[in-house]
Structures are given as C-alpha cells and as structure tokens.
Amino acid sequence: xxxxxxxxxxxxxxxxxxxxxxxxxxxxxxxxxxxxxxxxxxxxxxxxxxxxxxxxxxxxxxxxxxxxxxxxxxxxxxxxxxxxxxxxxxxxxxxxxxxxxxxxxxxxxxxxxxxxxxxxxxxxxxxxxxxxxxxxxxxxxxxxxxxxxxxxxxxxxxxxxxxxxxxxxxxxxxxxxxxxxxxxxxxxxxxxxxxxxxxxxxxxxxxxxxxxxxxxxxxxxxxxxxxxxxxxxxxxxxxxxxxxxxxxxxxxxx
Amino acid sequence: xxxxxxxxxxxxxxxxxxxxxxxxxxxxxxxxxxxxxxxxxxxxxxxxxxxxxxxxxxxxxxxxxxxxxxxxxxxxxxxxxxxxxxxxxxxxxxxxxxxxxxxxxxxxxxxxxxxxxxxxxxxxxxxxxxxxxxxxxxxxxxxxxxxxxxxxxxxxxxxxxxxxxxxxxxxxxxxxxxxxxxxxxxxxxxxxxxxxxxxxxxxxxxxxxxxxxxxxxxxxxxxxxxxxxxxxxxxxxxxxxxxxxxxxxxxxxxxxxxxxxxxxxxxxxxxxxxxxxxxxxxxxxxxxxxxxxxxxxxxxxxxxx
Ligand SMILES: Nc1ncnc2c1ncn2[C@@H]1O[C@H](COP(=O)(O)OP(=O)(O)OP(=O)(O)O)[C@@H](O)[C@H]1O
Ligand SMILES: [Mg+2]
Numbered sequence: 130x131x132x133x134x135x136x137x138x139x140x141x142x143x144x145x146x147x148x149x150x151x152x153x154x155x156x157x158x159x160x161x162x163x164x165x166x167x168x169x170x171x172x173x174x175x176x177x178x179x180x181x182x183x184x185x186x187x188x189x190x191x192x193x194x195x196x197x198x199x200x201x202x203x204x205x206x207x208x209x210x211x212x213x214x215x216x217x218x219x220x221x222x223x224x225x226x227x228x229x230x231x232x233x234x235x236x237x238x239x240x241x242x243x244x245x246x247x248x249x250x251x252x253x254x255x256x257x258x259x260x261x262x263x264x265x266x267x268x269x270x271x272x273x274x275x276x277x278x279x280x281x282x283x284x285x286x287x288x289x290x291x292x293x294x295x296x297x298x299x300x301x302x303x304x305x306x307x308x309x310x311x312x313x314x315x316x317x318x319x320x321x322x323x324x325x326x327x328x329x330x331x332x333x334x335x336x337x338x339x340x341x342x343x344x345x346x347x348x349x350x351x352x353x354x355x356x357x358x359x360x361x362x363x364x365x366x367x368x369x370x371x372x373x374x375x376x377x378x379x380x381x382x383x
Numbered sequence: 384x385x386x387x388x389x390x391x392x393x394x395x396x397x398x399x400x401x402x403x404x405x406x407x408x409x410x411x412x413x414x415x416x417x418x419x420x421x422x423x424x425x426x427x428x429x430x431x432x433x434x435x436x437x438x439x440x441x442x443x444x445x446x447x448x449x450x451x452x453x454x455x456x457x458x459x460x461x462x463x464x465x466x467x468x469x470x471x472x473x474x475x476x477x478x479x480x481x482x483x484x485x486x487x488x489x490x491x492x493x494x495x496x497x498x499x500x501x502x503x504x505x506x507x508x509x510x511x512x513x514x515x516x517x518x519x520x521x522x523x524x525x526x527x528x529x530x531x532x533x534x535x536x537x538x539x540x541x542x543x544x545x546x547x548x549x550x551x552x553x554x555x556x557x558x559x560x561x562x563x564x565x566x567x568x569x570x571x572x573x574x575x576x577x578x579x580x581x582x583x584x585x586x587x588x589x590x591x592x593x594x595x596x597x598x599x600x601x602x603x604x605x606x607x608x609x610x611x612x613x614x615x616x617x618x619x620x621x622x623x624x625x626x627x628x629x630x631x632x633x634x635x636x637x638x639x640x641x642x643x644x645x646x647x648x649x650x651x652x653x654x655x656x657x658x659x660x661x662x663x664x665x666x667x668x669x670x671x672x673x674x675x676x677x678x679x680x681x682x683x684x685x686x687x688x
Contacts, residue, residue, distance in 0.1 A: 213553035228544040
C-alpha cells in the first residue's frame with residue numbers, strides 16, 4: 130500500500146440468499162484501489178452491483194469475503210457510524226440524507242462533528258449560525274435565510290444540496306455519491322452536479338460517484354469504472370478517460 | 384373535585400412525558416410502560432417500608448425504570464427483536480420481578496412520610512400533591528429541555544427521525560435508542576412511584592392500561608403543541624395528562640364505576656385519534672372549496688383574457 134492509497138478493496142464477494150433458489154452472486158471478487166484525489170465515476174446496467182459495492186464500502190451491507198481497508202485501517206467489519214470518521218455519503222433519495230423534522234441548522238450541526246461520543250455540550254451557538262449562513266449562501270438557493278426551517282419543507286434539490294454540504298463539511302477522506310442527482314429535475318440536477326464538482330475540486334476530495342448519466346460520467350472526474358455483472362469491466366483514468374467517447378461507452382454496455 | 388383531578392394529572396404527567404419520548408421523539412411504540420410503571424411503584428413503596436426516605440425511594444424507582452428501558456432497548460437494538468415485541472417481553476418479565484419485589488400482590492404504606500408531606504403540613508393534601516406535581520414537572524421539563532439542546536440530545540432526536548442518516552453522520556444509533564428507552568421508562572416509573580405514594584400502596588395490577596392512559600394523554604396534549612420548542616411540547620404533555628385526569632374524575636362523578644374506567648380510557652383514546660383526523664379533513668375540504676370558489680369568482684369578474 131502506498132501513501133496515496135485511500136481505499137483498498139481486496140477479493141470482495143457478496144452473495145445474497147446463499148444456498149436458496151434465490152441465490153444471487155452480486156459482487157464477484159472485486160479488487161479496487163482508490164488513490165488520493167481520485168474522482169471516480171461508476172457506470173453500469175441496472176442491477177450490476179454498483180450500489181451494493183457502495184453499501185459495502187459505507188458499511189450498510191456486510192461483506193461475505195474479502196477485505197476493505199481505508200488509510201491502512203481494516204474496516205471490513207466496522208459499523209457505519211465508526212466508518213463515518215473517514216467516509217461520508219449522499220443518498221439517491223433526498224429524504225434519506227437529511228433529518229426532515231430537524232432544522233437546516235440542526236442538520237448541519239449534526240454532520241459537523243463526526244467522531245462523536247456522549248457529550249453534553251450545547252450544539253447551538255451564534256458563531257455556528259454565522260458559519261452555517263456563510264456556507265449556505267454559496268449554494269445560491271436561499272437556504273442561508275432558512276437556518277431554522279425544518280428540512281421537510283425544502284424542495285428535493287435544496288435537500289440534496291444540503292446533504293452534499295453536510296457530507297463534505299468535515300473534510301471526509303472518501304465521499305460516496307450514489308446517483309445523487311437522479312431524483313432531481315434536469316436543471317436542478319445539473320446545478321447540484323456543478324456544485325459537487327466545485328466542492329470536490331476546491332477541497333481536493335476523493336470521491337466515488339455512481340451515475341447513469343453518461344455525459345456526467347465522461348465530463349466529471351479523472352477516472353471511470355464500468356461495473357457489469359458484479360465485476361469491474363473497465364477502469365480508465367487520466368488521458369485515456371478523456372479520449373473516451375459516449376458512443377464507445379454505449380458499445381461497451383453490450 | 385376538579386382540583387383533585389389536576390393534582391392527579393400532575394403526578395401522572397411523567398407517564399405522558401415518558402410515552403412522548405419513545406412514541407414521538409424516537410418513533411417507537413414501546414409497551415414497557417405497563418411493566419415499568421408498577422416497577423417504579425413497587426421499588427419505591429418497598430424501600431419506604433424498609434425504612435428509606437421517600438426521596439431516596441422515589442429516585443430508586445426512577446432508576447429502576449431506566450434499567451427496564453435499557454433491557455427493552457437491548458432487546459430491540461442488539462438482539463433485533465421488533466420493538467413492539469421487545470416491550471411486551473420486558474413488561475411480561477417485569478410482572479414476576481415486581482411480584483418478587485413486593486412479596487405479595489399489594490403492599491400498603493403504614494405511616495411513612497411520602498414526598499408531598501415534605502411540604503408544610505398545614506396545607507391541604509390536595510394542594511400538597513399539586514405543588515409537588517408542579518415542582519417535579521418543572522424540574523423534569525427543565526432537565527429534558529437542556530438535554531435536548533446538547534449534542535447528544537440532538538443526536539437522539541436525529542436517530543428517531545432518520546436512523547440511516549444519523550449513522551452515516553457518526554451517531555451510534557443503537558446507543559441513542561437505548562438511552563431514549565431508558566429516560567422514557569425512568570419517567571414512567573417515576574410516575575408510578577408518585578401515584579403509589581399518593582394512593583398509599585403499590586399493587587401488582589396498577590400497570591394495566593398504562594400505555595392507553597399514556598397515549599391518550601400524549602394525543603390530548605398534542606392539541607396544544609404550537610411550536611417546535613421542546614419545552615412547549617413537554618409542557619403540552621403535562622397539560623394533556625391533566626385534562627385526561629380531569630375527564631376521568633368527571634366521568635366517575637357522573638357515575639361511571641371504577642371498573643368501567645379502563646373502557647372509558649379506551650373510548651377517549653379512540654376519540655382523540657379519530658377527531659383530529661376528521662377535523663383536518665374537513666378543514667382541508669373547506670379551504671379547497673373556498674379556493675375553487677375564489678377562482679370561479681375571479682373568472683366571472685374578468686371573463687376571457
Ligand atoms: N439487501 C439486498 N438483499 C437482496 N438482494 C439485494 C440487496 N441489495 C441488492 N440486491 C440485489 O442485488 C442486485 C444488484 O443491486 P444493486 O442495487 O447493487 O444494483 P445497481 O448496480 O446499483 O443498479 P441500479 O443502477 O439499478 O441502481 C439487484 O439484483 C438487487 O436486487
Ligand atoms: Mg443503484
């Protein structure tokens with residue numbers, strides 16, 4: 130493992146319902162190393178196993194064989210909460226990434242301190258509100274005036290932008306995005322995608338992004354993975370990725 | 384008589400607050416109440432009979448309730464038993480435990496000094512009960528309000544609202560759920576401890592129907608929630624418990640026999656669930672008709688443009 134490795138996945142296997150007639154081998158001996166600064170787009174058919182891969186990295190699904198290490202730490206069996214020290218994610222469903230009953234400020238406060246144990250400090254402070262206002266104003270969605278609005282009253286686009294802000298607030302070592310613009314209208318979707326790209330490049334974040342939008346996969350990021358039938362069929366980066374055209378990509382799908 | 388109902392409501396209000404914490408903040412239907420309420424009563428009365436002061440005994444009752452909550456919490460989170468069943472299991476187990484604590488089905492106080500008699504003896508017992516209830520309510524609401532302003536309090540609220548998101552943000556959600564169960568059942572047991580002192584005895588059957596009483600109080604209380612502020616929500620629960628008790632007192636006064644009170648409680652709960660639903664549907668219909676009418680009128684004023 131070199132210094133620039135963020136995440137290392139070795140011989141990862143995931144089998145659903147083993148031993149039954151419904152047995153499905155979804156991840157087949159996956160090996161993947163994510164380097165520091167990588168911005169990876171992941172494409173592939175429905176059911177190829179992309180989300181499953183992401184869920185095993187985030188800890189939402191246990192792996193059946195193989196290992197996952199992040200920055201040299203073996204997290205193969207670690208809980209979602211303990212992985213959050215390194216990993217942040219934005220869900221596909223805008224409702225999933227935020228707590229609807231809580232306010233914008235409360236959601237941000239929750240995401241700010243990741244490595245938490247029991248503590249009785251008050252979470253609200255004027256200084257914090259000011260900081261959040263500054264952060265929100267760059268989204269240009271008017272959220273800076275709605276710090277005390279419950280998140281359930283925001284639109285899907287606003288919620289997703291907020292999720293993105295929350296996920297990146299604590300400078301994660303790895304940012305996971307699973308079709309995080311899929312539930313948004315075309316205009317908002319491209320706004321959120323721009324914002325994502327800006328934040329990732331400004332903060333030099335390492336990120337893995339699943340998308341079904343070929344244009345986004347080609348336009349953004351330095352690396353592209355294609356997952357098919359539980360295996361990584363294509364892994365191109367740098368200049369090779371830039372030469373890639375949409376038509377070639379579509380050909381590879383079949 | 385209504386005054387008496389208010390006093391009763393105040394000492395039952397800890398039950399409403401406890402049920403509110405699991406039912407509304409954690410979003411969990413917890414039935415442990417049926418066991419933790421009489422547990423609080425049993426521990427407190429037993430300790431008082433053994434010579435402990437009412438203060439120590441009541442505190443012990445509260446803590447015992449917390450323990451009961453932790454048990455349900457562990458069954459729910461660590462053993463992944465559905466929360467409804469987890470509560471039923473704890474409550475059923477507690478029946479035997481309560482029986483062991485008391486030694487028999489009913490233990491009366493002899494002439495031990497109860498909490499409310501720490502107040503000036505010259506005052507009427509009803510007034511003493513009310514004052515004690517007010518003091519404890521204010522104390523508990525203050526503590527809980529402060530708690531929910533802390534990082535951990537925020538994490539607990541987030542866990543109840545969206546577990547996946549909370550875990551992704553580093554919240555140890557299992558721990559938060561267990562903590563919530565503990566505080567909730569502590570409050571419920573405290574209520575049991577106060578009610579038992581007020582009655583002058585602890586009885587093995589005094590938990591029956593607790594959850595219905597608690598839920599009814601919560602739903603009545605929610606009518607008064609006008610803001611997101613946690614202290615308003617908690618105070619509304621106290622108000623809900625009082626109104627519910629006053630209703631019961633009135634019912635008894637109009638000749639409903641004590642045996643029929645549980646049936647009466649059930650009917651009240653059904654009503655407070657159904658009435659707000661009908662109300663909001665009718666309100667929505669009214670607003671819609673008003674809106675449609677205004678469109679029609681606007682069209683008539685300025686036809687075709
Ligand atoms: N928890 C689960 N239990 C059982 N089967 C599952 C589970 N999660 C995913 N699967 C199955 O695994 C397969 C791969 O699912 P996955 O969500 O990883 O695909 P995907 O590549 O993300 O597809 P899409 O592009 O549609 O999002 C699917 O057939 C799905 O039904
Ligand atoms: Mg998917």
